[in-house]
Each structure stands twice: as C-alpha cells, then as structure tokens.
Amino acid sequence: MGQIRVDLSLTLEVPDTGLTVNGLLRSVWEMAKPIARAVTSTLLEAIEEREIERMREGEPARYVRNGHVRRPRTFRGSMGEVTYRLTQLRDRQGSGKKKTVLPLRRALSLDGKRRIAEEATEAGIGQVVHVSYRRSAKEIERIRGDGISASTLHRRLAEFSDAHCRFGDLRDIPYRFLMVDGTGCLIQGPNASKQKAGEMRWALASRGEGQPFEPVGVWVNTSWNEIKKDLKTRMAYEKLELLLTDGEPACEVFLEEGMRHQRCAIHGKREFAWVLYQDGLKKPAQEPLREKMAAIPVFQVSKENLEALRPEDRESIEKRVEDTKKAFQSLLEVLDPAVYPKAHVYVKNLVANVRTFFDWWLETGKWIPFSTNAVESTISLVKNRVRRVGRRWSEHGLLRWLQVAVSKILLPATWDGLWRQYLALNPGLRLLSLEVAYRWI
Numbered sequence: 001m002g003q004i005r006v007d008l009s010l011t012l013e014v015p016d017t018g019l020t021v022n023g024l025l026r027s028v029w030e031m032a033k034p035i036a037r038a039v040t041s042t043l044l045e046a047i048e049e050r051e052i053e054r055m056r057e058g059e060p061a062r063y064v065r066n067g068h069v070r071r072p073r074t075f076r077g078s079m080g081e082v083t084y085r086l087t088q089l090r091d092r093q094g095s096g097k098k099k100t101v102l103p104l105r106r107a108l109s110l111d112g113k114r115r116i117a118e119e120a121t122e123a124g125i126g127q128v129v130h131v132s133y134r135r136s137a138k139e140i141e142r143i144r145g146d147g148i149s150a151s152t153l154h155r156r157l158a159e160f161s162d163a164h165c166r167f168g169d170l171r172d173i174p175y176r177f178l179m180v181d182g183t184g185c186l187i188q189g190p191n192a193s194k195q196k197a198g199e200m201r202w203a204l205a206s207r208g209e210g211q212p213f214e215p216v217g218v219w220v221n222t223s224w225n226e227i228k229k230d231l232k233t234r235m236a237y238e239k240l241e242l243l244l245t246d247g248e249p250a251c252e253v254f255l256e257e258g259m260r261h262q263r264c265a266i267h268g269k270r271e272f273a274w275v276l277y278q279d280g281l282k283k284p285a286q287e288p289l290r291e292k293m294a295a296i297p298v299f300q301v302s303k304e305n306l307e308a309l310r311p312e313d314r315e316s317i318e319k320r321v322e323d324t325k326k327a328f329q330s331l332l333e334v335l336d337p338a339v340y341p342k343a344h345v346y347v348k349n350l351v352a353n354v355r356t357f358f359d360w361w362l363e364t365g366k367w368i369p370f371s372t373n374a375v376e377s378t379i380s381l382v383k384n385r386v387r388r389v390g391r392r393w394s395e396h397g398l399l400r401w402l403q404v405a406v407s408k409i410l411l412p413a414t415w416d417g418l419w420r421q422y423l424a425l426n427p428g429l430r431l432l433s434l435e436v437a438y439r440w441i
Contacts, residue, residue, distance in 0.1 A: 003432065004046055006039060011441070033144075036079035043429075044084050044104060051103040052087065063101065066090040076116045078123065080146045116148050118423055121156040124148060126415075128157060128401070129382075129408045132389050154397075161400035164418045165407045167217045171236045175205035177368065179213055179244040180227070180251050181375040183383060187221065188392050195392055200402065201227060204375050205235070209366040213374040215410050218402045220395045224253045242360075246372050247271065247350070262356040264372040269299045275346045279339070289334065289343075296327040298355045306357070306367040314362065321358050325351075381409050 010031075055063050068085040075082045089101045104110065124147075127136040133150040141147025148156075180203045187198035198221050204213035216235065219227055231237060231254075242260045245251040246267040255261055272293050276286045293299070297320040309317070328351045337344040357370040382405045386398065393401075408415055419425075 006042055033079045037082050040082045041084055047107050048087055048104040051107040055103060062092050063089045064092065074115050077120045080144065116152060120148060121153065122419055124153045125157050125160060125404065126408060128153065129405045130385060157404060158400050160422055161403045164422050165403035170216055170234050174207055174239060175235060176208045176240060177206040177242045177244065178240050178254060179204045179372055179375045180254060181246055181372055181379065183379050185386050185398065186392055188394050202375055202379055203227065203231060204378060209368055215378065215406050218406060220399045224250050228254055242368060244369060244372055260356050261353040262368065262370065263350060263353040265299055265354055266371045268350050268354045269293055275343045278342050292331055296324055298324045301370065309361060309367060311365065317358060317362060321355060324355055378410060
C-alpha cells in the first residue's frame with residue numbers, strides 16, 4: 001500500500017454582488033467534474049509510472065519503453081470522459097502481440113474494448129427500476145451532460161443482474177413459512193410486434209410468526225412444478241411448516257407432508273362472486289349468497305384483532321371456529337350442487353384451509369397471516385412499471401429486470417454491497433488528508 005500526494009491549485013472568479021448560496025453550491029458541483037477528471041488523469045499517470053518501475057526493477061533487461069499507443073484511450077465514468085494515452089513497453093522475451101505490454105492495463109485490469117466503465121452505469125440502472133431505459137439514459141445525460149445510450153444501459157443491466165442479482169443458496173436461513181403468487185404480463189412473441197400473455201411468479205418466505213416475508217425467487221413463464229424444484233435446491237424446504245396461497249389450485253403443488261395450508265381469506269370471499277357468475281348467477285341475484293359468505297366469522301377478522309389476542313380469548317376463538325364451521329355448512333346446504341356446481345365445489349374446498357390461522361393460534365398461541373397481502377404488495381411495486389412502461393418484454397429481459405428491481409426496491413440494504421462487489425471496489429483509494437487554503441488575487 002503506497003501513498004501519493006496530488007497538489008491541486010484552483011483559481012476561481014467570484015462575483016462582487018448577487019452571489020447566492022444556491023449559485024455557490026451549483027457552481028462548486030459543476031466544477032467538481034473537471035476537477036475529478038484532472039485528478040483522474042494524474043492518478044492514471046502516477047499508477048502507470050509506478051507499474052513501469054516495478055516491472056523494470058524485477059527484470060531490468062526485459063522491458064524497454066516504446067512510446068505511447070497511437071490512439072488515446074477514453075474512459076467514461078460518472079464524472080464524464082477522461083482521455084489518456086497509455087505508455088507501452090517492448091517485451092524482449094515476447095513474440096507477436098505479446099511483444100507489446102501496456103503497464104496501465106496490467107495495473108488496473110483494464111478491459112481492452114470498453115469505453116464506458118461499469119461505475120458510470122449505477123445511476124442509470126437504479127433509475128431503470130422505475131422508468132424506461134430511454135428516459136433513464138436521457139435523465140443521466142441531462143444531469144451529467146454526458147450519458148450512455150439506452151441500448152448500452154440495457155446490456156449492462158443484463159450483466160449486472162446475471163452477475164449479482166440472482167437468488168442464491170438460502171439453505172442456511174431457517175425459513176418456516178412460504179407464500180407464492182403470480183400476475184400476468186405481456187411477452188414478445190416470435191415477431192417482436194406481436195405479444196402473448198405471460199406470467200410473472202413470486203415466492204416470499206418468513207422465519208416465523210411476526211417475522212417479515214422476504215423475496216426468495218422470481219420467475220417468468222415458469223410452471224409451479226419447476227419453481228418448486230428450484231426452491232427445493234436452494235432452501236431447506238423440509239423445514240417449511242406453512243404454505244400461504246391465494247387459492248389457485250395449481251399452487252397446492254408446494255405442499256409437502258407435514259405442511260399446513262392457509263388460503264387467503266380476502267381472496268376466498270372476493271372470488272366467490274366470480275364463481276357464482278360462472279354458475280349463471282348475475283350480480284343482483286348474487287347478493288343474498290354473498291352476504292351469507294361475508295357474515296362467516298372467519299372473514300370478519302383483521303390483523304389488529306389477531307395481534308391483540310390473549311390467552312383468555314381462547315374460548316372466544318373456539319366459538320368463532322365452531323360458528324365458522326356451522327356457517328359454511330349452512331352455505332353449502334343453500335348451494336345445491338345441481339344448480340350451483342362450481343360454487344358448491346369452491347366453498348367445499350375453501351372450508352378446509354381458510355381458517356388455518358385460527359387453528360394455529362389455538363395450538364401455539366401465536367398468529368400467522370390470513371391473507372397473501374405481503375406478496376401482492378411486493379408485486380404491486382413493480383407491476384405498473386412492467387405493464388405500462390415496458391409493455392413488451394422478452395422472457396429473459398423481464399426476468400433480469402425483475403431480479404434487479406427486487407434488489408433495489410425490496411432489499412435496499414444490500415444494494416450498495418452488490419455494487420461494491422460488481423465494481424470490485426475493494427481495495428479502493430482512501431483519502432488520508434485534505435487541506436484547503438485561499439488567498440485573494
């Protein structure tokens with residue numbers, strides 16, 4: 001680890017009158033970019049010279065200075081463009097292309113082709129989570145005066161997503177509850193001008209009662225069976241105790257022996273009207289049956305009610321469970337399977353799993369979620385961006401974007417760490433001292 005002193009001298013023109021604090025702050029911010037570019041060029045030269053010295057000290061007869069590369073190299077970072085002509089050495093032991101050595105490339109692991117550094121893409125990729133690639137690129141250019149194209153931003157997001165935003169091994173995390181859900185989206189067909197219906201699917205997991213649900217995977221156009229296989233390879237799936245779903249029958253594939261199932265109570269009540277419609281019952285005629293469903297005790301609870309439960313409430317909960325059973329039985333008697341075949345089967349299936357949270361509290365004294373609001377809230381954070389801003393997605397493009405969006409929006413504490421890994425910022429430069437003085441000319 002070495003130290004370098006960079007002497008910087010600035011001469012500024014200061015107006016005698018009319019200067020405001022905003023004018024001063026903006027002026028300093030605008031000056032920061034050319035200052036940063038000048039310091040960067042100086043550091044490139046210093047690091048290059050140090051590398052040359054090290055190479056020639058080790059093998060003094062091997063390397064000989066051989067001028068500079070013909071074309072200056074341009075580095076585009078968040079401070080703008082820096083142009084620098086790399087020094088080249090002739091390797092007396094080399095042959096062909098290996099005969100010419102670029103010390104700065106060795107010292108900084110420079111990519112031989114890229115002009116735009118990954119460091120310059122962080123702001124754009126962060127904005128793409130909320131706005132389109134094109135708008136993000138334009139906004140970066142407006143603020144910095146020098147931006148990157150939407151297509152470059154698209155490529156770099158794909159690289160960042162693949163390298164650092166994939167959901168990895170979670171087997172060491174003691175998850176106990178699993179929640180799954182999905183929502184529709186539009187996917188590009190074989191011809192980019194055509195669209196086909198697609199599906200985004202999510203899985204969240206929790207470590208237990210009262211603990212938050214964390215995203216453990218996102219998928220695009222992937223079957224629930226394949227999603228389960230993926231989760232079983234990355235999670236301690238055998239330790240899961242509870243599955244929460246919105247009631248989609250296909251989601252029951254996630255159930256394993258010993259797991260309990262909680263169907264979303266909110267979906268259970270809301271979707272009853274749609275099932276009645278499928279049996280030929282129009283909205284006005286549905287009202288008595290919908291009121292009968294809404295009156296069932298299991299649909300009249302709230303999160304606040306559950307959190308306030310005490311041991312002395314046990315008798316009251318047992319009564320609610322019994323009243324729920326009776327109310328469902330009464331509703332099934334009204335729903336003649338010959339007249340309402342779909343509604344009868346729907347309610348019969350709903351009875352088994354919609355009151356699991358009551359049974360759980362009676363057994364453990366702790367409450368669990370009775371709805372899939374957690375995963376729906378998660379999906380809603382990105383759904384409008386997917387449907388209204390992107391509109392048409394390739395499967396791979398949407399999946400990569402989703403992985404980045406989840407990291408940026410739902411796991412904000414990890415975002416800076418992901419970028420430090422991606423940019424390989426350790427080790428980095430560290431400012432040891434700063435001295436500023438002035439004198440009027």
